Each structure stands twice: as structure tokens, then as C-alpha cells.
Amino acid sequence: MDFGIFTFGELSRNDTTGQVLSPQQRLAEIIQLAKLADQAGLSFLGLGEHHRHDFALSAPEMVLAAIARETTNLRLGTAVTVLSTQDPVRLFEQFATLDLLSGGRAEIIAGRGAFIESYPLFGYDTADYDALFDEKLRMLLELRDNASLTWRGTLTQTIPGMDIAPRPLQEKLPVWVGVGGTPASFARAGRLGLPLFVALLSGPERFRRLVELYRHTAAESGHDAAALPVGAGGHFYVAPTSQQARDTFYPYYRAYFEQNMPRPVDHFPRSTFDDWSEPGGGLLVGSTQQVVEKILAIHEALGTSRYMAQIGLGGLPFAETARSIELLATEIMPAVNRELGPSAAA
Secondary structure, three states, X not given: OEEEEEEXXXXXXXXXXXXXXXXXXXXXXXXXXXXXXXXXXXXXXXXOOOOOOOEOOOOHHHHHHHHHOOOOOOEEEEOOEEHHHOXXXXXXXXXXXXXXXXXXXXXXXXEOOOOOOHHHHOOOOHHHHHHHHHHHHHHHHHHHHOOEEEEOOOOOOOEEEEEOOOOOOOOOOOEEEEEOOXXXXXXXXXXXXXOEEEEOOOOOHHHHHHHXXXXXXXXXXXXXHHHOOEEEEEEEEEOOOHHHHHHHHHHHHHHHHHHOOOOOOOOOOHHHHHHHHOOOOOOEXXXXXXXXXXXXXXXXXHOOOEEEEEOOHHHOOHHHHHHHHHHHHHHHHHHHHHHHOHHHHO
């Protein structure tokens, strides 16, 4: 199984000190964490896209380009690109350029997005939320597969047979679909034969039937469902003991829910946090052994070939985030792949 990390680049206020990292500081830390992940042997880094004052990442492609020059093996992508409010032509050009700069390491994870601030910001109507994504995803795949494009759009532009350049180094730039819990989103990814990334907003059992729907739809549409990659990921923090992990991470996780969610809450209780951290819950917080067991449970339920840990939530200090990455790479990844066998580690 491949392992990676992703971040939205939150700018969370520390409730004790009142301090907030500047966007410059946060971006510098993200680049350093990417270098650490690359050196530790992780496979993927994903950056989110948000357009609010409490996030540093509104232009993830530019940050990924900076990271490309500082890393060697790490695959670089979004988590996710809010495709509905992007121009697919410009997006493809940016990622083709990133692919050339990185030596063929670029990927796109495209999603509709749980945050909707980009719709009014870029002149789109949320009433077209799904229709925009559907048309732009089909357009993006045409751009990927054709060096010259003829396209007649309804919600997108019409293109009368024009060159699409530059072309990426990879023969076919990987395009994943990022999904939450909407059955139609799983079915669409299967119908198009695209890799799937599942945002684990709860325990994996909730998503078992949805991933089965994805694979069933893929097979019905003529794709080799068994060969399609499925990734999953979510909120993550690991420490030497379960109690240490929970006690350390809870204040930051509370800050994330109270400040950085699409609809922030007034109070996020410790009891809810502890419930979500239990076996079967969607929050991967605990000792290394507990996190290993949860990742194995995700694999059993969903047949995953990639796990992505969302790191640094709620203003978690750099040193704590770096330690989590090191434990993910040096203890959790080898333990999971030992349990799954040689083919899973390949």
C-alpha cells in the first residue's frame, strides 16, 4: 500500500496564546514537511484549495511547483482541486507544467468541494454545483487525452480545434475523483473508470457499499474494476501512546472544528473526539499500533491501495506534525505492508 499526506494549510488561532501563523510561515512549513515526507519514503503529497482568510492554500499549484524543486520521489497533487470553479484548460496546463518540472510526478484529485466560497468568488451559481463538476470533469479528461481539442460546452467554453500545450511528461496525467458520501459521485467515478479517493468523514463501514457501487458501475461500464486504485484518508495524529495522542491533539482538533470547518461549530466536545477515536471511528488518532489496526480495517472494508493522512490540523505545532510524519513512514507504513504481504507493498 502507498502512503501519503495532505493538508489544507489552515491558519488556526491558538486559543492559549492567541497567535496565528502568517501565510508565509505556514507555506514555508508545508514545504519543509514535504521534504521530510520525501526523505522518509512516503509516496504522495496533496494540497487543498480554499479561498478564505483562515487558509494559506488558495493556489496549490504554485506551492506544488516550489515543492517539486525540493523533492525527488514524492508524487504531487491536490486534495482536492475544486474543479467546478476552475477553468479545465488552465488547470490542465498548470498540471502539465508541474509534471514537467517534477519529472513526471503530478496528479490531480478533482472534487466538487465541501467549501463553497469559490462559487460566488469566481462567478458561479451553487445551483449548478453538480452539473459544473460533471461537465468540467469530462472536459478535463478530453484535455488529458487529446493534444488538440474540439469541445462544445454548455457551462464551459466552446473550443474549435485548438492545441493544448504543454503536454505532460507522463503519457496520461493521473486524474482521481475525490468523494465524500454521495452515491452519485462514486457511480460517476466508476462510470468514467477513474481512480477514487474517499474522504473518511466517519468509519470505513459507512463507505463499504459506496465503494462496491463504484466498482460495480466501473465493471458495467467496461472498465477493469479490480485494477482501479482506491485511496482513502482523513484526520490523523499519532504518538507513542493512545492517551498521549488524544491529550496532545484534542485542543488542536477542537480549534479546527471551531474555526476552519465549512460551518464552524461553537464547541467541539472532548467526548465526541474520544468517540471518533475509538475502533471503528473515522479519526485516526492514537498509538502506532492503534493506527495500524485502523488502516488495516480501512483496507479490509474498501480494498484501498493508498492511505493519505491529513496532517497539522488546527495549528498543531511543526515539531508535532513532523513527528507524526516520521512515525507514519517508519513504523505505521512498514507494519501495514507486512500485514498485507509483499504485493501490497509493491
